Structures are given as structure tokens and as C-alpha cells.
Amino acid sequence: MSRGDPTVDPQRVSWLPIPDSSGFPLQNLPYGVFAPPGEMPRVGVAIGEHVLDLAAVAAAGLLDDAADRPAELFAAPSLNRFLAAGSATWGAVRRRVSALLTAGNVDLADRGLDRRALFRQDAVEPRLPCEVGDYVDFYSCLEHATNLGRIMRPHGDPLLPNWRHLPVGYHGRAGTIVVSGTPVRRPLGQQRPADVGAPPRFGPSRMLDFELEVGFLTGPANALGEPIPADRAAEHIFGLVLVNDWSARDIQAWEYQPLGPFLGKSFATSISAWVVPLDALAPFWVPAPTQDPPVEAYLRADGDWALDLQLEVALTPAGADEHVVARTSFRHLYWTLPQQLAHLTSNGATVRPGDLCASGTVSGPTPDSRGSLIELTWGGEQPLVLGDRRRTYLEDGDTVVLRGHCGGGGDAPRIGFGPVRGRILPAEQETT
């Protein structure tokens, strides 16, 4: 994962033509699960406009030196087995795949795999990259937590007393995590009564929001009762995805006390189809924000753990043009990924291969860098103007796309995250 790693050498080029605008150059090599039409899903690596079928590459014996029983790892319909294999295997497979795709290498061509094992991305169906075991959503962005505190409790301290001492988080619903492109149905739910003593309203959410987040997928499990120290956390982090933690603010506001968000979040969480490995991100770590007060010993990790990842949210009303409504950077995150993982396991809890830990909404310091509508419209008071449309919260037919990339300026190749796309479907007819 050092900057001397040849897999991130900006001079290295592929024999496969890769458009300059692609976020998937040879230095990225993100993993995903895809199904060609009528075929079983398997593991692949995105390269330019194509996906390399690792099941086929493994079946040809080309990964035998890189992993133990590679055909079993990659013919599977999920990344979980590969995630369990650990960082030595991740590194070896990455180096081998990078070599196979580097200009001058003919190993794939010699076996006809430059045709049989390469699919155009737009001709295959992306699947969820792994079965997510547990999904934890943190609340690690100072700007977001401050904004929410100001909107919700305008007369108090915007941050609760615990916020600067630990990365606040909660468990979300793993079973409703969906891959980018999956439509999202507006949820029904109970909402706060208009008057004290009146019955709650039950019906479609009127305050449907997105949340711009970044999440990591975990690798090998720890043993129950044995915390992962912060300075060993990177061994358990495979890679990153973008996350849209769809939120129904009205359902959430009525239900969340005293046990936290539940149905206001659990109807859907969308993630990008391609998992960018930590190894591809090595050139882009920068010092994290100073933490004040200093954190407990169990939360201290050496190294630079803020990621200079540019993020944006685009909103497209049905029949209208796309508008970018927020731009920010993941480098603003107050609590780092190793701190999140160390905290999560500090009580002895296990992580399993394929757990998802999301950052919480990422917002920057300026009004146009806020990662949710409740912040962008300041609790609905300041609607966004999108051409001839206005938005406080999402309307049926709206499409939200999250995008992210590192680098791309100067000689650093652009390391793209796959988009997270979702369109809002009207609520189900009430059946009761």
C-alpha cells in the first residue's frame, strides 16, 4: 500500500484502450459482481469501459500464484470469500491483475481471454458486491452533526456531550442495502401528530431525503471479545464505496426516541457497484482534522487517515436537466476510518467479511457543500432552485446520483468511484 506500489504508478498504462475521462484506469481496478445477460453472477474488476471476468481468469490458472483456490473466490456471486482472504491475498491478486492488464502483457491474449473475459460494462448487470453482514452508520462529520444540531435544537449546543469523545454510530438494516440503479420506493410510515394528543398521520413520507456518505467494507473477522486496535484497523478494511443513506425525515422524527433511527432509514440504502480497494487510494490520504479534545488511547492511529476524495450530489427531476446540488470532500471527516473500526470493536464485538461501515453524511463548511437536503434547504426553509423547479425534499420521479473521485489533476490518474444512482418511485397504495 506504499506510494512505491507499482499498481498505483501513474506511468503504467494498459494495452486496453481507456478513455481519458474514465474513472477506472489501470491504477484503480475496483472490484464488483456482475452478470452477463442470462449468466450467473461472478466477480469482476472494472477497467476503462470494460469489466474483466476474474472467474474466467482464475479458471485459466492465471491467478494460481496470487490466491489459494482462486476459482472458488471469484466464481462466487459475492466478494465475501475474497474479503475473508485478507490483505496479503488482496495485494497479490491486485498486482497480478494489474500486470495482466499492463501494456506488453500477452497472458490474457494468448488464451483468448482478451475477448472472452472482457465485457463492456454497459452490457452486463451490476449486482451488490457482497452480502453485507452488519451495517453500521456513523455520524462522523463535524459539519453535518453541527448543522443537524442547529436545525433540530436551535437554542442548545449543536453537538451533544459525547460527540467529540467517540464516533457516534448505530446499526442500520443490512438486508435493504441495494446496488446503484435500484429504484427506491417512497416509504409509508407514521409521522408526528399535528397537535399533542392527536393521532399520528400514516402515509407516504413527505420529507424524503438523500444522505451523501462513504463506506468501507471489512475483511477478515476478529475473534469475539478481542477488539481491533486502531493501528491494526487497515488490515481489516478492504475498500470503499459511495453510500446514499436514504432518509425519511418525518418518519425518523416521530420514531427515533429513545432508541434511534429505524424505519426512517431501513427502506433502502444504496451503494456503488464497484469497491475501490484501499491499495488504489494510497496516494490520496492526507492529515485528518485536528481532534480537540485529544481522543482516548484506544482511538489513536498513526498515519494520515483523511481521504482527499471529491464528492458531489446531482439531482434530476423527471423530465428536467441534472443539477449538481452539493460538492464537498471526504477529507472533512472528523472521525477516521481506523477510529470507526477501533470504536466498533472496542467492546469486543466482531466484524465479519463484508460488514459495511458508512461515514454518516459528509458535509463541508460552505452552504453548497452540504450532503443532505435537510441541510441544503435548512430544514425545508430555503428551497433549492433547479431551473424552473424548486425542491425542499425529493419528489416522485427525481433521480439522485452521488459521484466521487480522487486525483485526476496533474499527473495523478483519476481514481473514480462508481456512481450511486436511484430514482424515487411513488409510494405503494395503502392496502389497509
Add this chain to the structure above:
Amino acid sequence: MSRGDPTVDPQRVSWLPIPDSSGFPLQNLPYGVFAPPGEMPRVGVAIGEHVLDLAAVAAAGLLDDAADRPAELFAAPSLNRFLAAGSATWGAVRRRVSALLTAGNVDLADRGLDRRALFRQDAVEPRLPCEVGDYVDFYSCLEHATNLGRIMRPHGDPLLPNWRHLPVGYHGRAGTIVVSGTPVRRPLGQQRPADVGAPPRFGPSRMLDFELEVGFLTGPANALGEPIPADRAAEHIFGLVLVNDWSARDIQAWEYQPLGPFLGKSFATSISAWVVPLDALAPFWVPAPTQDPPVEAYLRADGDWALDLQLEVALTPAGADEHVVARTSFRHLYWTLPQQLAHLTSNGATVRPGDLCASGTVSGPTPDSRGSLIELTWGGEQPLVLGDRRRTYLEDGDTVVLRGHCGGGGDAPRIGFGPVRGRILPAEQETT
């Protein structure tokens, strides 16, 4: 599931000797996963002091009429496939297993399976009955919620405004659910500072508690975006287990605002090894408590949905005698299981086969019927006297056992739940 079902006929007896004190008569037939010494785990049914190996029974062709590809269902190391098969298969397998074990039936004996497929329970290792997808912990007991409200907010209304309108719940950590018998290590964690502005304490929890709960395991999935109506919920409920939702009250108190319980709960949740099928519980449903105010239409389910299940908690300090510290009944639950499932999916969220929904702590109306130490000792103010020991919260070496059964009086056979047993191990040495 009707009371005319021959599998619950109290007159039916087995050819296998079953002690009168057994909670596993022919009318129960709970499912679990077990491993004989040195062998792979597989699905079995508890009967008296034995477990019937369903993988062996299926391999002999004796379940061919009851299920599709039964060998695949039961040779697996989890119940998940069987859970996915649905209520018609559950009923057919139950009727067939009941018939095979009924006095006069020689199908097992003819194949030598009365020896080869029957193991003594004390000679095999119990495993977690299924891979739990998502774990939801509800808060459905009025007495418990009222007690907690009084202890935490002595001057306010003990129930929050939403409590009587919806079954409050949150997601717990599925990956740390363990089977009865697994020791539980005292968690480390941050605890509230002694003074405002002081740093939090980090160390072993000093307020470790149990929670007496009952949970159900789900069967077939619904489609994303399509709620399960309350009156169809029973089709998605396979059976019940006892649940000890271990809780570190000091960690929870510091972390839980605003997003709910997290590390105060996620270090371990213990469940019983045997899943009592809904079909075995048919004789024991009674009318649920009246709900005031009336609930929303989507939460209405016909029928009697409170279960007359007797529960107790026993606490055994190291080297001391066992003391039963609480006795109560599950019939006190305010929110019923169909209401929990209807609410959970009302926003379109899916359940998958093997999700666990727990009730929240079950407490009765009297002081000796409270299902947690925080209630039994009223926030630690009134220690329990156990012989020559006193307890506010759990100490290292304490063993907690939850037990439960239906019936057993008069001519109704006693339908036992397996116990949930856990012993407290000392905290890990702090490594930081």
C-alpha cells in the same frame, strides 16, 4: 396451526422414552443445529433427551414427501434454507417427523435410524440455529418501558409520546448473536464523565445487565417495497427462541444520544439453541392486552396473539447456589408479534429467512417479575440479596440462565424452550 392439529394432540406419545420433566415431548419438536463430536453440523429436532438427525432421516428418503430436496435443507449447518421453504413445508415436515416418532411407527427402526440418527443432547455440541440476517430489538413491553422511563426520567411522563402508537424498535448487531452456553466477556467502553467537562472514563463496564426477551425467526422474504400486512405476518414467522440481550448500562447511557444503543448492546446477544415452531405453540395463544388508543389500520391483526409462555431468570454467582431472580409471562407483551412484523415492513423493508425480531425486555406488573437488573434493583438502588451475596449488576463469574415453557399443567404437555445460559468472563486487559 389449528388446535385440531394432530402434532399437538396431548394423547399422542412416542416410542422413545421421554422423561415427564422434559420440555421436549412429542408435541414440541423444536429445531436446531448440532454437531456430533468431530462431525459437521446439521439440522436436528429435539425429542426428550435426544436429538433426531434430520440430515440422516432425509438421506434415507423419509422426508421425500414432505419437502423439496430435503437432504439439502437439513444437511446444511443452519436452518436458513428450511426457513426459506415456507409454512407449507414447515407443516409437512413437522407432521412427518411427529409420525416417525409416534408409538407404533417403525420407519426409523427398519432402517437402523432409531440408533444411527438419534444422539443424546448432552453428547453433541449445539450451534447457532441459523445465520441471522438482520436483528431487530423491539421495546414492546409496557411494564418495562414504564419502569425504564421512571428510573431514567423520574419527573416526566414515563412513556414517550410515540410508544402507544407504534412498536418502538432498533437494529442490533446480528454478527454477535451467540448460542446458549457461549461465555460473555465483560465489555470495555467509554462511560459518562463524573463531571461536566471531565474526560469520559474508558474501561470495563461496571453496570453489566441481562435482558429477558423472546424473539421470533422469520421465514420467507417479502419483496422490497411491499409491506407484510399484519394479518399475513404469521406466514413469515417460523418459531420462537429465548433471547438474553446483554446490556452494559453505563456504556449505553453515554453513547445512546441521538442515535440509540450501539456498543452498550453489540458485544453479545445470546439465544436458545432450539427454535420452538409456531405450530407447537398453537394451544397457548391468549388475547393480547387491550391497546389504548386504538392502533393504526396497518397494525391490526385478527386472532389471539399473546403467548402464555412462563419465563424465569436464574442467577448463579461463582461457587454459590442458583437463585431465581425473576418470574413473569410473555402474555404481558403490549405489542404483538404480527404487529412487530407489520411495522418493521410498513416502510417497504424486507425481511429475509433467519432475521431475528426480539421483544425487548419482558417485565410483569410485580417487582419480582422484572426482566432486567436495572429494574429489579431500581437503577442499582435496591440490591438483590442472593444468600450471602448481593448484586446490583453482574459480577465476573456470574451465570445467568433464562428459561421458558408453555403448558405443563393438567393434560397439556409442557412445551419447553431450551435455556439461554451465559457466564460472565472478566474484561480483556486493556491493551492501550
